[in-house]
Amino acid sequence: MRGYHFAMSDRRLRILCLALGLMVFGPLAPCGPFEPYLPTGLGGGERARAQGLPELGEAAQAALSPQLERKVGESIMREYRRDPDFIDDPEVSAYVNLVGRRLASVSADAGREFEFFVVREPTINAFAMPGGFIGVHSGLLLASQSEGELAGVLAHEVSHVTQRHIARQIDQGQKMQWAAIAGMVAGILAARSNPQAAQAAIMTAQAGAIQSQLNYSRDFEREADRVGFTLMAAAGFDPAGMPAFFDRLQRAYRLSESNAPAYLRTHPLTGERLSDMQARVAATEYRQRPDSIEFQLVRARLRSEVDLPAEAVALFQRQLGEGRYMTVASARYGLALAYLRADDPKAAATALGLARQEAGPHPMFDTLEARIDAARGNRAGASERLAQTLRTWGRRDYLIHEYAAALQAEGRHREAIVELDALVRLRPREAAAFGMLARSHAALGHLAWQHRAQGEFYALSGSLSDAIQQLQFAQRANDGDFYLMSEVDTRLRELRSLDAEERAARRN
Numbered sequence: 001m002r003g004y005h006f007a008m009s010d011r012r013l014r015i016l017c018l019a020l021g022l023m024v025f026g027p028l029a030p031c032g033p034f035e036p037y038l039p040t041g042l043g044g045g046e047r048a049r050a051q052g053l054p055e056l057g058e059a060a061q062a063a064l065s066p067q068l069e070r071k072v073g074e075s076i077m078r079e080y081r082r083d084p085d086f087i088d089d090p091e092v093s094a095y096v097n098l099v100g101r102r103l104a105s106v107s108a109d110a111g112r113e114f115e116f117f118v119v120r121e122p123t124i125n126a127f128a129m130p131g132g133f134i135g136v137h138s139g140l141l142l143a144s145q146s147e148g149e150l151a152g153v154l155a156h157e158v159s160h161v162t163q164r165h166i167a168r169q170i171d172q173g174q175k176m177q178w179a180a181i182a183g184m185v186a187g188i189l190a191a192r193s194n195p196q197a198a199q200a201a202i203m204t205a206q207a208g209a210i211q212s213q214l215n216y217s218r219d220f221e222r223e224a225d226r227v228g229f230t231l232m233a234a235a236g237f238d239p240a241g242m243p244a245f246f247d248r249l250q251r252a253y254r255l256s257e258s259n260a261p262a263y264l265r266t267h268p269l270t271g272e273r274l275s276d277m278q279a280r281v282a283a284t285e286y287r288q289r290p291d292s293i294e295f296q297l298v299r300a301r302l303r304s305e306v307d308l309p310a311e312a313v314a315l316f317q318r319q320l321g322e323g324r325y326m327t328v329a330s331a332r333y334g335l336a337l338a339y340l341r342a343d344d345p346k347a348a349a350t351a352l353g354l355a356r357q358e359a360g361p362h363p364m365f366d367t368l369e370a371r372i373d374a375a376r377g378n379r380a381g382a383s384e385r386l387a388q389t390l391r392t393w394g395r396r397d398y399l400i401h402e403y404a405a406a407l408q409a410e411g412r413h414r415e416a417i418v419e420l421d422a423l424v425r426l427r428p429r430e431a432a433a434f435g436m437l438a439r440s441h442a443a444l445g446h447l448a449w450q451h452r453a454q455g456e457f458y459a460l461s462g463s464l465s466d467a468i469q470q471l472q473f474a475q476r477a478n479d480g481d482f483y484l485m486s487e488v489d490t491r492l493r494e495l496r497s498l499d500a501e502e503r504a505a506r507r508n
């Protein structure tokens with residue numbers, strides 16, 4: 001990394017070096033024979049021509065195959081998941097994944113795996129990382145005035161991924177390639193806490209290639225807008241949300257370019273882009289689409305976490321008193337959450353009851369009510385309520401998570417394991433579920449099962465070396481059945497080779 005001067009934390013710098021190392025020196029073996037990466041539907045060439053874009057060259061594929069892209073993304077995600085600001089609230093995560101995947105599922109690349117996550121940051125930003133991982137700052141969710149606006153930003157980011165902009169960005173000469181990736185990854189990571197550092201990182205990394213870098217960016221921005229817009233319409237979101245969000249963002253920051261949110265710097269917004277978006281909306285049959293109740297509830301949930309509990313209570317009380325809220329139900333729900341944080345479950349129950357009267361039944365009301373029950377010492381009531389909610393609303397992953405946690409709190413570990421096994425099948429990347437699974441197995445003295453689950457927890461959220469150690473413990477305990485023990489052996493081999501690759505990348 002000589003020659004680069006980033007004002008970044010060690011951890012973020014390590015993520016960057018790791019990502020670069022993997023790309024430059026990483027495992028080249030899995031790249032050949034090339035899997036032709038063609039969007040389904042139209043042939044790739046036809047599609048690229050239709051969009052007036054250069055076709056993907058061999059060079060781009062050689063530089064960054066989809067498999068390698070995914071691997072780089074997963075390495076970065078391992079670091080992200082350890083960040084205390086990574087929001088692992090299953091209800092928030094379920095919601096952004098619902099919106100994001102609804103958009104991705106109508107794309108020309110519907111088979112691709114996507115993961116959406118939320119980071120606790122007040123700034124307005126969203127970013128696509130290699131491999132289909134898309135991050136959203138809580139500040140962006142709170143700044144969105146409608147679900148269409150949020151969907152507009154996500155559609156744009158999904159399109160950066162489906163159009164393979166990261167791989168295409170490195171289609172030019174080697175020097176340009178790594179400088180561009182350095183700029184992108186450093187920019188993404190540094191932008192989170194320090195906009196100046198991000199700007200500096202991007203400038204430094206682009207030295208010598210600034211102009212072509214900017215041109216690329218504008219082309220990609222235009223393409224992401226265009227493709228994103230078709231996703232919005234096809235997935236049934238209000239396409240007017242896209243220009244509405246960007247327009248508001250631009251108005252808010254027009255006078256202070258230096259304070260512009262990271263999002264505007266990583267996604268340069270021009271007047272031309274805005275008028276293109278508005279023209280597309282004008283040409284569409286306009287249909288006002290109401291926001292889902294989840295959009296309102298998730299925003300209230302994020303808002304209730306800001307500030308100290310007493311301040312959060314005061315905030316929602318003020319909103320309700322002054323009538324300044326999106327919906328009265330979401331303000332009452334936020335107030336109930338804030339009361340629970342402030343250790344006043346009785347007041348929380350009252351506020352929640354009023355929210356329910358306004359909006360009718362909803363599973364997110366049930367999970368909160370179960371938490372209130374538990375806070376009042378009625379654990380059996382909490383798990384009974386959640387069992388009923390699962391029967392009524394179906395086996396949604398966040399409900400299973402909540403139910404399993406309630407069973408654990410009651411010491412009903414056998415039942416919790418049944419639920420958690422189902423949950424990790426539904427959400428194989430949710431580290432928290434594996435952590436819970438390890439706890440229940442530990443309580444029952446199932447050593448091999450415990451270490452297997454704990455190993456997966458570390459593989460997803462911590463370090464590979466800790467994960468490997470857990471699997472070695474599992475081998476030594478050797479108290480699982482034949483299937484478990486051979487699964488442990490296989491997983492241990494995989495993790496060791498992944499660990500060796502990452503170490504090699506770091507040495508370089």
Ligand SMILES: [Zn+2]
Pocket residue numbers: 156160220221224266267
């Ligand atoms: Zn963009």
